[in-house]
Amino acid sequence: MSILIKGGRIIDPSRNFDKIGNILIEKGKIKSFPKDAKEFENNSKYKVIDAGRKIVSPGFVDIHVHLREPGYEYKETIRSGCESAAAGGFTSIVCMPNTNPINDNASVTEYIMLKARTEGIVNVFPIGAITKGEKGETLAQIGEMYEAGCVGVSDDGMPVMNSKVMRHAMEYVKAFGIPVISHAEDRNLSASGVMNEGDMSTLLGLKGIPAASEDVMVSRDITLAELTGTHLHICHVSTAGSVRLIRDAKARGVNVTAEAAPHHFTLTDKAVGEYDTNSKMNPPLRGESDMEAVREGLRDGTIDVIATDHAPHSEDEKKVEFDLAPFGIVGLETALPLSLRLVEQGVISLHDMIAKMTYIPSKIVNIERGTLNPGAPADVVIFDAERRYTVDRDKFHSKSKNTPFHGWELSGAVICTIVNGRVVYSC
Amino acid sequence: MEFERKHILGLEELNAEEITLVLDTAESMKEVSERDVKKVPALRGMTVCNLFFEPSTRTRSSFEIAEKRLSADVLNFTTSQSSVVKGESLLDTARNLEAMGASMIVIRHPMSGAPWLLAKELNSSIINAGDGSHEHPSQALLDLFTIRRMKGGIEGLKIVIVGDILHSRVARSNIWGFLKLGAEVRVVGPPTLIPKYIEKIDVRTFYNLSEAVVDADVIIMLRIQKERQDFEFFPSLREYSRFYGLTREKIKRAHENVTVMHPGPINRGVELSSDMADGPGSVILEQVSNGIAVRMAMFYLVASARRNG
Numbered sequence: 001m002s003i004l005i006k007g008g009r010i011i012d013p014s015r016n017f018d019k020i021g022n023i024l025i026e027k028g029k030i031k032s033f034p035k036d037a038k039e040f041e042n043n044s045k046y047k048v049i050d051a052g053r054k055i056v057s058p059g060f061v062d063i064h065v066h067l068r069e070p071g072y073e074y075k076e077t078i079r080s081g082c083e084s085a086a087a088g089g090f091t092s093i094v095c096m097p098n099t100n101p102i103n104d105n106a107s108v109t110e111y112i113m114l115k116a117r118t119e120g121i122v123n124v125f126p127i128g129a130i131t132k133g134e135k136g137e138t139l140a141q142i143g144e145m146y147e148a149g150c151v152g153v154s155d156d157g158m159p160v161m162n163s164k165v166m167r168h169a170m171e172y173v174k175a176f177g178i179p180v181i182s183h184a185e186d187r188n189l190s191a192s193g194v195m196n197e198g199d200m201s202t203l204l205g206l207k208g209i210p211a212a213s214e215d216v217m218v219s220r221d222i223t224l225a226e227l228t229g230t231h232l233h234i235c236h237v238s239t240a241g242s243v244r245l246i247r248d249a250k251a252r253g254v255n256v257t258a259e260a261a262p263h264h265f266t267l268t269d270k271a272v273g274e275y276d277t278n279s280k281m282n283p284p285l286r287g288e289s290d291m292e293a294v295r296e297g298l299r300d301g302t303i304d305v306i307a308t309d310h311a312p313h314s315e316d317e318k319k320v321e322f323d324l325a326p327f328g329i330v331g332l333e334t335a336l337p338l339s340l341r342l343v344e345q346g347v348i349s350l351h352d353m354i355a356k357m358t359y360i361p362s363k364i365v366n367i368e369r370g371t372l373n374p375g376a377p378a379d380v381v382i383f384d385a386e387r388r389y390t391v392d393r394d395k396f397h398s399k400s401k402n403t404p405f406h407g408w409e410l411s412g413a414v415i416c417t418i419v420n421g422r423v424v425y426s427c
Numbered sequence: 428m429e430f431e432r433k434h435i436l437g438l439e440e441l442n443a444e445e446i447t448l449v450l451d452t453a454e455s456m457k458e459v460s461e462r463d464v465k466k467v468p469a470l471r472g473m474t475v476c477n478l479f480f481e482p483s484t485r486t487r488s489s490f491e492i493a494e495k496r497l498s499a500d501v502l503n504f505t506t507s508q509s510s511v512v513k514g515e516s517l518l519d520t521a522r523n524l525e526a527m528g529a530s531m532i533v534i535r536h537p538m539s540g541a542p543w544l545l546a547k548e549l550n551s552s553i554i555n556a557g558d559g560s561h562e563h564p565s566q567a568l569l570d571l572f573t574i575r576r577m578k579g580g581i582e583g584l585k586i587v588i589v590g591d592i593l594h595s596r597v598a599r600s601n602i603w604g605f606l607k608l609g610a611e612v613r614v615v616g617p618p619t620l621i622p623k624y625i626e627k628i629d630v631r632t633f634y635n636l637s638e639a640v641v642d643a644d645v646i647i648m649l650r651i652q653k654e655r656q657d658f659e660f661f662p663s664l665r666e667y668s669r670f671y672g673l674t675r676e677k678i679k680r681a682h683e684n685v686t687v688m689h690p691g692p693i694n695r696g697v698e699l700s701s702d703m704a705d706g707p708g709s710v711i712l713e714q715v716s717n718g719i720a721v722r723m724a725m726f727y728l729v730a731s732a733r734r735n736g
Contacts, residue, residue: 007440039714076552199627205539205561205599274547275540320516321538 001047002026004040008051008382012058013355014371023056025378028421032374047423051168051382054415055350058358059091059122059379061370062332063152063181064235064259064307067093067124070111071100076312076399078112081332084398088332089414091379092123092362092369093310096156097134104129104140109148110340120406121424122417125151125367127181134158139169140395146176151365152233154181157282157327161187163220170230179231179257179364182221184242185283189213194323196269196284204272206322209284214241215241222249224258233272233364234258236309238283247302257364258297259307262331262338263404265294265347271404277318277325278404279369295347298356305361306353308335312400330398335411340385344411349358350385378421387413430728433736434546437562438603446607450572452724453717459496460720469727470499476529478521479505479556480536485691485715486556486565490533493722497730517541517546518663525551530727534558536591539596552729560594564692566601569721571608573714574645577686582609585682587639590649590672590698591620597690598649602630611720615639616649616671619660636670636677643681648673648689648698664697674700684711 003025010033011018024031024040040046043231062085068076076084085093095112097103103112109126115125128145132138134155142153153173159182160166170180190209195201197208218234222245225232237243237258263281270290271279279285297303311328318325339357343350362370369379391408393401417425433584438446459467479487487505494501504524504685521532529664531552534542539559546553557563575581586605586618592598592614605612606629614621615633626632630656633639651667678685687699695701704711 197623199624202622202624202627203599204594205559207560274543316516319518319544321536321544323538417500 002045003418003423004037004046004048005051005056005380005382006037006048006186008054008056008218010056010372011351011354012372013351014058014359015373017372020397023372023380025380025418028378030372030374030376030378034164049382049416054382054384056380056382057354058370058372059381059417059419060089060336060357061092061361062090062255062308062310062335063094063305063361063365064261065093065095065261065310065332066098066312067095068312069099069115070108074399075314078115079119080397080399081310082116082122082124084330084332084396085122086417086419087397087414089336089381089383089417090122090332091381091402091417091419092125092367093123094127094151094365096154097127097129098156098158102129102134103127103145104132104134106141106144106148109145109150113149122419123369125365127148127152127154127328129153130155130160131165136160136162136165139165139172142172143176143179145257150178151367152179152181154183154235154286156235157181159183159185159187166221167224167228170224170228170232174228174230179233181233181235182217183235184214184217184221186213186216189216194280195272198269198287198288200269200272204275209282211239211241211286211290214239214283214384215245218242218245222254222256226254229255231255231257236261236264236283237294237297237303238264238286239290243293243297243302247297247300250302257304258302259305260271260294260298260303261307261309261336263329265291265298265336265342267291267404275322276404277320277322278402280322280325280327281329282327295342298342299347304356305364306335306339306356307361308332312398313402314400318402324408329402330396330400332398333396334391334403334405334410336383336414337406337412340412341410369400378418380418381414382410382416383414385412386409429735430732431736432729432732435551435564435725435729436542436546436555438564438567438600438607439562443607446568446571446604449568449721449724449728450575451496452728453568453572453720456723456727457643457717457720459723463687465496466498467496468498470494470497470730473499473530473730474502474528475499475531475533475726476502476504476524477530478524478534481557482704483535487533489715489718490556492720493719493726494589494642495725496719499726502527518544521545525549531726542565553670554725554729558597559596562600563596564600565718565722566597567604568725569714569718570601570647570688570735571604572721573688573710573717574686576717578644579603584610584644585613585642586610586645586647587588587613588647588649589617589636589639589673591651592616592625592649593620593622594652595649595690600646602628613639617661619668636673637680640678643685645686645688646673646678646681648687650690650692651694651697653694668697672696672698672700673703675702684708688714691715
């Protein structure tokens with residue numbers, strides 16, 4: 001069916017476009033921007049969606065999601081992860097390889113692609129592992145995974161500690177033009193740490209992860225990116241040190257991009273409070289000055305994109321001693337309102353926020369999404385930036401409910417999500 | 428003043444009046460402990476469970492004696508393995524004990540925050556008997572009680588805590604207790620064992636023992652956990668002892684009536700030379716006997732708060 005979105009404020013940073021108007025979607029593609037909606041309104045061929053007083057933008061693109069399938073379907077499946085994405089306004093998600101089995105060869109990639117085609121309601125783009133079994137020893141089947149659909153490589157939570165292996169990975173991916181995506185952490189420095197090392201960890205008697213464990217790895221990876229000329233993308237930047245290092249590297253012309261997660265620009269380690277495992281993530285929530293540096297990095301463009309690091313875990317896994325709880329929180333369904341807070345607080349403009357959630361992330365993993373260009377796949381989100389509501393984890397579409405934002409009052413609700421011209425979520 | 432807390436989880440959350448109330452109550456419990464018949468009916472009909480996930484002889488025995496002197500029914504649940512190794516979660520273990528009728532659970536656990544998890548999810552009163560590297564409130568209260576008896580009060584004293592501050596729950600609880608009652612607190616040890624952020628709390632940091640003890644009224648030696656040290660934090664026990672072991676020589680500049688304390692068990696020749704451990708300033712064994720009175724006071728006050736609340 002063809003869709004006409006009527007009278008919304010259309011913001012498409014990929015074309016520097018910001019006007020009130022109509023969008024016509026036909027055959028799954030953006031067709032045109034008709035001046036007048038009237039001729040479509042009384043035509044049963046068209047589904048007309050009234051977007052008056054709402055914002056219409058390209059569907060959001062999240063380049064850091066954990067879908068948990070195969071292997072951990074009790075936390076999330078490709079289907080439930082896609083539903084959660086759609087409810088959050090995301091039309092494309094890029095999923096990390098730390099499934100079971102790990103996505104380190106084409107057969108796992110193909111499984112994910114197949115499941116996503118049959119059960120997924122948003123576009124799913126997998127990331128392959130850098131090394132076999134994410135062990136950091138020998139390169140995974142990067143070329144075959146690329147052919148099967150992988151858009152980047154990363155060992156994510158198990159960063160490659162051996163610098164030579166990382167160098168070879170960066171050199172090797174040049175044949176396929178995909179980025180190396182780094183969860184920057186020196187695992188010897190963070191050892192068995194469970195939260196940010198600082199006054200909170202000292203008081204709580206919890207083992208700390210120093211900011212330095214991120215900084216030294218960002219520094220190493222930038223050095224290797226400089227050596228190899230490969231596109232390096234740094235995940236979930238959480239420290240003032242890494243923001244500074246990335247800023248300096250960009251100024252020198254190093255091919256590096258970076259992302260920040262909503263929880264890192266919204267919360268500090270104070271949120272751990274009395275051992276709240278829903279505030280346990282890796283990298284951990286940092287101190288005030290780190291959070292401010294991340295916000296400044298988003299403002300001045302050092303940090304290119306917003307990505308959620310959506311990491312579902314079951315209630316049972318989180319309702320344990322803090323040390324034993326797994327790292328990570330769900331993020332797809334709170335990303336928009338938390339990012340809109342940055343706009344409200346004057347950190348970034350609405351235009352920049354949408355850019356950091358649409359065409360810039362698409363560019364990083366080289367996918368043709370995140371734009372309303374005529375002819376592009378019709379991935380569109382309609383949201384109401386003003387609508388206030390209370391976050392209720394029990395209403396999440398994700399299988400998991402691990403969020404520190406339950407009960408927060410936020411502004412910004414997704415009204416409708418359209419993927420390839422099909423409405424996949426509406427409220 | 429009435430004690431209104433259902434749990435005793437740590438000294439960070441108790442205020443000076445509450446701490447003083449525990450210490451005052453412990454005075455009358457001490458008196459009970461000195462009678463021929465050392466038993467009162469305060470907890471009669473109440474079941475208290477000692478849930479110990481770490482090997483501990485003295486703390487567990489001390490709690491058990493305190494419970495029995497108050498006429499509680501006592502259930503001991505001791506395991507050196509973590510609940511997860513056994514396959515059952517901590518929460519399920521504790522819920523089972525509650526279902527068996529335990530109205531108070533004393534928990535020692537190798538992970539910081541474990542008692543908070545139980546306090547959030549259970550109806551029983553939770554008494555923290557030591558959690559990870561976080562707090563050990565009964566030890567701190569018995570230290571405060573012992574010092575108050577020795578020195579007549581806490582305010583204005585110069586108290587030095589020596590050793591592994593990084594991993595020590597005794598140190599954290601003691602620091603809160605001492606600061607709230609108006610003492611000056613200094614910590615000393617090798618820099619690898621002093622958390623970088625400890626000065627955010629109002630304590631002074633030293634790396635040299637002889638300098639740290641100048642004019643000190645009380646010196647608390649912390650145990651070096653030999654079983655935990657893989658000498659990542661200092662080169663050898665011999666070197667540790669040379670720089671941070673307490674000897675007559677090193678405390679020359681302390682107050683002449685300096686009191687020496689240790690939460691036990693002592694590694695003789697490592698933290699303390701024997702002449703210091705057994706010398707005139709040492710109150711190490713008094714700490715042990717005061718522990719019972721203080722724990723009786725904790726139970727007594729929490730039980731009254733339960734009844735009233």
